[in-house]
Amino acid sequence: MVNVVKKAALSLADEGISVEVIDLRTLWPWDKDSVFNSVKKTGRLMIVHEAVKVGGFGGEISSEVSEHLFNILKAPVKRMGGARIPIPFSIPLEAEYMISEEQIINKSKSFFS
Numbered sequence: 794m795v796n797v798v799k800k801a802a803l804s805l806a807d808e809g810i811s812v813e814v815i816d817l818r819t820l821w822p823w824d825k826d827s828v829f830n831s832v833k834k835t836g837r838l839m840i841v842h843e844a845v846k847v848g849g850f851g852g853e854i855s856s857e858v859s860e861h862l863f864n865i866l867k868a869p870v871k872r873m874g875g876a877r878i879p880i881p882f883s884i885p886l887e888a889e890y891m892i893s894e895e896q897i898i899n900k901s902k903s904f905f906s
Contacts, residue, residue, distance in 0.1 A: 794843050794892070801897035812901060820850050825857065832858055836867035841897060846874025873900060 795816045802812045813831050817823050832838050838858050840851035855870040873892055881887045 794841065797892065797894050798841050798897060801894045801901065804894065804898055805901055810901065823850075823854065828854060828858065829862060832862050833865055836865055838866070839871040839873070839901060841873045841892060842875075843892070844874055845877050846872055847877050849874045871900060871903075873897065 798814050802814050805812055815827050842851050851872045
């Protein structure tokens with residue numbers, strides 16, 4: 794997922810939109826300082842993870858940022874996660890299930906519209 798997000802960031806940079814990618818290597822403890830510093834710098838946060846969005850760890854990150862940095866946020870925190878469906882076994886169906894570079898780019902652009 795990190796490589797997909799990095800590709801999306803490069804595509805956005807080509808369009809003049811600068812983003813910062815943070816790869817949280819662990820969920821606990823998670824690197825709050827890096828995330829908080831980025832939000833303080835940009836005023837925005839979009840969380841992308843492969844886990845299902847509903848009940849995923851991205852909700853915890855979103856909650857912490859909203860609680861502690863609400864006055865700094867320029868827009869609501871956005872989250873992207875897997876669909877709430879059984880993960881397909883078929884490789885072509887699994888590819889359709891996964892979050893794509895294009896989806897990340899489109900959701901990122903909505904921050905600036």
